[in-house]
Amino acid sequence: MEIQSLFHIKRFPRTRSLVNLVFYFPIGVFLAVVRLFISMHVIVICHILPHGSSIRRFVLKVMSGVLGFLVTVEGGDKLEQCSAKVIVSNHISIIDYFITDLVFPNQAPLENLPSIFIQLISKFKKLPSNVNKDQLLNEVKSICQESPVPVLFHPEKTTTNGESGLLKFNTVPFELDHSIQPIAVQCKRPSYFEINITTLESSWYTDIFWCFFLPCTFYKIHILPVVQKKEDESCEELSERVRSMIADTINITTTDYTYSDKIDYIKQLHRTYSHTSNTNNTSHNNRPNDVQTSSKPVSSNSPVPLSSNPAINNMVQQVKTVMPHVPVQVILKDLEKTKDVDRTLTNILDGIVQFTPEEPESQTTPTTNNTKQQTPCPSTQKFKSDSFGRTTRDRHMSFEERKKAMIEAARQKYKEKHNLL
């Protein structure tokens, strides 16, 4: 299965749906404005009524109906006897948290909290970032134990369109408890308004705007039977079992793609986009052009036009330390966009930023300033690879192959020289 079938790239799959919107537009704007005010009330209710109480659930269900979220629950009879502390669900949009909370009061531990609006209408626990897996697991475990309500996980770690396949699951939630409550979420809009609920890169406010703008959005939540971990089952096996259960329920397949494949896919889309816009020479995004003209090697020793912002200068310095061969101008240019050292480094490594490598200012390096130490041309052969593999396996194979080739060549040469054949 192709990765693009897992996500919606465009908000409007067909132009027909755009045409329909023209007639609906005035009503839509009216609805959106009214619902915006109602959503303020929802926030207030979320905070004054105790989390998990049935009155809160009832009031919120009615109000979410007014907001256009029509939620149906399948298998709700299992709800009352549910004792599992861990809920695992597929993820189709940012509103999932709110919708699942309506059916199943829960809280979700997350590393990166969503936008403030979503935080106000559902419950989250912030997880520390920059810790290793064991610390994270301990943290999640303690949240699980303290929390009076079940804990919700989206083990795919990101959204998919919920129409063709599930990403690979993260195993953390499956290490927490022996019983897991899987749920499957589906979402649909009336066929007259064929507008996708979320797209690959849409922001939370556009997603919510469209929900408020359109008459209604149908959510269907399937509550599956609680899964018990078997004696001799590993967390991976358990996660696979739960994954196929969820996939079967909503009639989609399980795929081998992961969260990072989605990130790569987004990057790739950006790259092709900036490439085409560059060749067409029409668009606003002609970054690679700029970079190439500004990074002529001559300029490397001339005084560098640094930014007026000292924080940026500092970051340029940091990037330069890590990658001395990248011209300062290029780093500066990208940093002005990203304002983040790590993202710039990634951009450079991934080849999103193009540049002409420069020799680092090597007046001080021992290999060049000292004629005695000048490299005496070791041998005549280079063992280079034509490409740098994308996966660990590819790179390792290529490394091993080149090692073998080098040893073989050296042996051959030695034998020839000493007539050992």
Add this chain to the structure above:
Amino acid sequence: MAGSALKRLMAEYKQLTLNPPEGIIAGPVNEENFFEWEALIMGPEGTCFEGGIFPARLTFPSDYPLSPPKMKFTCEIFHPNIYPDGRVCISILHAPGDDPMGYETSAERWSPVQSVEKILLSVVSMLAEPNDESAANVDAAKTWREDKTKFQEVAERTVRKSLGL
């Protein structure tokens, strides 16, 4: 810090894969641990180590490139600047500040603008021209200074051994 070390190592690995200097191969032993590299160095032509393939291990600190890596030959090699256990003693592997021999100028030492490639090239030069002033292996330094033919014989043996012949 470990994040930028990893990124830098990845960049250097890419560079060394796509465009390695002659007679040098280097890369992580196993990508699960990017801080442990393996390198193969071909003995420079026209020297007594000509034709040999010398495997070495590079161990990077987590604050690389601020601190230099450590390098150790995993094969037997008889050389004035290589300790009998295989550790390499050259100035580029020493951070400015610690100067075990007390004569290196800080310009020759480690700094973040150096790279794995430069280290390996320096090692190649070291193989070509041993520096008997700062001997790590006193025996080897003495033989190199006083009995070049014997040194050549020993070197020749290591070359053969390194090729497994």
